[in-house]
Amino acid sequence: MSTELKRALYNISALADLGQEITSGGSSFQEKIQSVLYVITGTFLTNKGAILDRNREDGQMHILAQRGFDQLDPGRADTEGLASFARNEPCPLPAALGTGVGAGILMPLWVRDEFTGIVLLGEKFTADPYTAEDFELLRIIAAQIAVALNNHSLFRDLSDQLDENRRLYEEMRRIYHDTLQAFAAAIDAKDAYTKHHSQRVAKYSVAIARELGWNDHDIEGIYVAGYLHDVGKLVISNDLLNKKNPFTQEEVDEIRTHSTLSHRIISKINFPWKDVGKMIRHHHERLDGSGYPDALSQEELNDGTRILTLADAFDAMTSRRAYREKMDIQDALNELKNCLDTQFDNRIMLAFCRVLDKEIKGELPEPDILPHFDRDSDLTVIASLLEGIIRELSE
Ligand SMILES: [Fe+2]
Ligand SMILES: [Fe+2]
Numbered sequence: 001m002s003t004e005l006k007r008a009l010y011n012i013s014a015l016a017d018l019g020q021e022i023t024s025g026g027s028s029f030q031e032k033i034q035s036v037l038y039v040i041t042g043t044f045l046t047n048k049g050a051i052l053d054r055n056r057e058d059g060q061m062h063i064l065a066q067r068g069f070d071q072l073d074p075g076r077a078d079t080e081g082l083a084s085f086a087r088n089e090p091c092p093l094p095a096a097l098g099t100g101v102g103a104g105i106l107m108p109l110w111v112r113d114e115f116t117g118i119v120l121l122g123e124k125f126t127a128d129p130y131t132a133e134d135f136e137l138l139r140i141i142a143a144q145i146a147v148a149l150n151n152h153s154l155f156r157d158l159s160d161q162l163d164e165n166r167r168l169y170e171e172m173r174r175i176y177h178d179t180l181q182a183f184a185a186a187i188d189a190k191d192a193y194t195k196h197h198s199q200r201v202a203k204y205s206v207a208i209a210r211e212l213g214w215n216d217h218d219i220e221g222i223y224v225a226g227y228l229h230d231v232g233k234l235v236i237s238n239d240l241l242n243k244k245n246p247f248t249q250e251e252v253d254e255i256r257t258h259s260t261l262s263h264r265i266i267s268k269i270n271f272p273w274k275d276v277g278k279m280i281r282h283h284h285e286r287l288d289g290s291g292y293p294d295a296l297s298q299e300e301l302n303d304g305t306r307i308l309t310l311a312d313a314f315d316a317m318t319s320r321r322a323y324r325e326k327m328d329i330q331d332a333l334n335e336l337k338n339c340l341d342t343q344f345d346n347r348i349m350l351a352f353c354r355v356l357d358k359e360i361k362g363e364l365p366e367p368d369i370l371p372h373f374d375r376d377s378d379l380t381v382i383a384s385l386l387e388g389i390i391r392e393l394s395e
Helices: 003-023 029-043 079-083 132-189 197-211 216-228 231-235 249-256 258-266 276-281 303-317 329-338 346-360 379-394
Strands: 049-054 061-067 104-111 114-122
Touching: 029 049, 029 061, 029 114, 029 132, 049 132, 061 114, 079 104, 079 114, 104 132, 114 132, 132 197, 132 216, 132 231, 197 216, 197 303, 197 346, 216 276, 216 303, 231 258, 249 258, 258 276, 276 303, 303 329, 303 346, 329 346, 329 379, 346 379
Parallel strands: none
Antiparallel strands: 049 061, 049 114, 104 114
8 A cells, every 4th residue: 555545544534533523422622622633633743733712702812722832822822913814724833823832834714704713733743844735634624623613602602692691581580570579569558458468369379370280481470460460459549448347339349440450550561471461350250250340251261360369369368358357268268169160260279279288288399378377277177178178179
């Protein structure tokens, strides 16, 4: 076999190794570049080599891998000077890289109009000069490295952008939730007895929706609806909301306007969740069509509304109001049960009882309903009542 043929075969196998290194999974980018450097220094019979990339942000050169070029100082490299060399063409090592590097070859790496980095090779240890054939091989190898560097840099930019977007999104989300809570606090402060009512309704609704297998997006929607369902109360007078005496029909009618007022207020907001407006407007509707404001029939009430209605009623019953004491949890559960089919939905009630049962048994890491119960609540009695209801509704 002729020397030239041996050399060609060696080059082909070097290229195969290189392609495998660049495209293989598993190892990190840094490890790949290190391996690539070993392949090319071996191919060109030199014990000195380096691969540098150009940082897109600051335009500076950085060493990705090097062997034998310990004196290399990329901080002293004139990046613009390097970028002015013929693209993807090997040339003698210039002084632009600083002193002490010695003789060798520089290969500027370009992908389209982007200067992505350089490959440096020292003198051959055979002391032979680089040949035209070496340059041809170097061009092929360099093209692969340039694309790898460019992809890596694009990926890094993308992931930086993604991190930044994620951070901004989290920040917006936090501000949004703070605003929502401040709003709810303003609503609940109108009525001395409904402190944290909106927050509890939101939490109970989320617990039920989660139990029913809702996805995270829809759960966030019902959470928002829970917080804002009584926002219309902001427009109703404090005296009326805090009245102790029995209400006249006129006063009842006025209080009842709060659900349409809530709907009118929030309809100006373009929520990313469907049905928030519907849930809010209809949180006092009933399955038998006797609710308000639109006396909707069963078929017209979606699951979100049915959840919010039950969560709202449960919290109203178990909270003290200006005009009545609060109910025991057991009494409230029995009341909900008695109003199934006329007011509340069996499936929603079953989900509510199941999630509450799980919370009492400690099966859920972060309970949403239980923390709001009085400390002296008899959980054993509540649990057995829940088991009875669950059994009955599951049949
Ligand atoms: Fe309400
Ligand atoms: Fe409410």
